[in-house]
Amino acid sequence: MGKRTITILALVLVAALSLFALTILTRPSGQTGSKAVTVEVHHLEGGDKSFKLRTDAEFLRQLLEENDLASGSETQYGLWIQTVDGETADDSKQQWWGISVNGQFAEYGADSQPVADGDVFELTLNEGY
Amino acid sequence: MKDTDKKKISTGELAQLALFCALMIAGKEVLRSIPNVHPVTLLIIICASVYGRNALYPVFIFSVAEIAIYGFGLWNISYLWIWPLQVLTALPFRSERSPVFWGCFAALHGFAFGALCSVVTLIVSGPKAALAFWLAGLSFDLIHGISNGVMTAVLFAPLMKLMDRLKTGR
Structure with a gap:
């Protein structure tokens, strides 16, 4: 060699x-243990909702699923959120659910976004890519 | 620079370069369900070893084709310089025939891919965003480097043998 x-x-x-x-x-x-977090859902046609939740979830996906707040399909990168609080993003209209954490656009997907005490998560339905 | 680089590209060589470009696109798309596992770096190394700097042609067309397939985004800029960079960094070693050497070369490119992509983020969004971008993709860089290294170390020698037969017509 x-x-x-x-x-x-x-x-x-x-x-x-x-x-x-x-x-x-x-x-x-x-963080593990009991955490108090807020999930705000911003629908496209108004009717925004705010959920004050307590959870032991380590990551956002678990928090959303244990409260039946979001669902979607599995991808290689984890959960692709398609439905939140009963409203489903319409692909044909280029609609998509975006995640913000404490006012900042999330750097991770729902599977790897950590949940910390006091976090405020916003799920916003956007139109247009 | 070797003599083969100076002369005009023959029709036969043009066809071979086009085939390499097609192989790069097909190889990447066939394996796209496995993130960051693809034969593009292996093909670039073979292409650069055989055709010298003319390997830039299929690599550039491959980058443009990927943009055409997946649409516009910041990653377009990364693609337009990272793949040609692989050719340019391979050229000084094009006479090297050790599969271990090329396996390591390919692995280094895979490991560095995220860092090289984050250069665009650094320019557009600043150092914090670039660092976050790079760190978030580290596990993918690891997969990229290891798969590049193994694939190239295993396939470099047999593919070069095939290319020698193609060049000599035997």
Whole structure:
């Protein structure tokens, strides 16, 4: 095995181990225990609702499902929210449910969005991509 | 630069480059149900090893075709420079024939893919957004790098043998 190959092999091993460590260290983790959170649902035609909930859910998906607030279909990235509080997003009209956490657009999907005490989640039906 | 790079592309070579482009698109789409597992980097390495800088043509067309398939978005900019970057970084080593070397090369590109994509986020949305973007995709980068490395280490040698037969006509 040439010197160049050994060098690049070492580089790959270092990169793989570093990425693996970073993946573990930066993995989102939720709080366990009783948490008080708010879920606000913004429908397209008004009639917004606010739900004050207590939960032990670590992630948003569990919180939504245990309160029958959202459903959808499974994708490789987790739950794709299609129906919230009885209103289903109409694909043909380019409608989609967006998630905000404490006023910021969510960085994660429902499966990996952590739930912390005092969080305010907003589920908003949007039209247009 | 090798002599083969300087002369005009022959009709035969043009057809072969077009086939490589088609293979890149088909290979990526066939495996799209498995996130970040695809033979594009392997094909780029083979293409760059055999055709030199002319490999930029199929790679650029592949990037544009992916944009045509999936639509416009910030990732378009990443695609237009990351795939050609693979060709440019492979060119200095094009005489290398070690499957382990190319497996490592492909793995490094896979590991770095998210970081390279986050450059666009860095410019558009700033360092915090770029860091969040990169960290959120780390597990996908790991899958990308490992699958790239294994696929290339296993398939580089047999595919190069096939390409040598194609070039020599035997």
